[in-house]
Amino acid sequence: MTPKKEYRGRYKEYMTKYYKAMYRKTKKFLISKLGNKCVICGNSKPRMVFHEIHGKPHKTLTFNQVIKLWKNFVPLCSHCHNALHRYTKYKEKMRELEW
Ligand SMILES: [Zn+2]
């Protein structure tokens, strides 16, 4: 491996760890505020996703941003979350067609 590649690999590893830790912290915080019951189907599964209600990309938000914006999040199970995103995209497509 070239040193450059090795460095990149380590950097990636570091970032993955960093994001994982931040994600855990964020999730814990949101569960304490919002609970972990899916707002659509009422299930509480271990793999809950906190969705940003305005459709902002929520996977890249930092912990500090989430603390300020926690009221904009809703707990969803992974199933409903996927469905919602598909539906949002579908709605956007429809809007595009209408214009
Ligand atoms: Zn659900």
Ligand SMILES: [Zn+2]
């Ligand atoms: Zn989402």
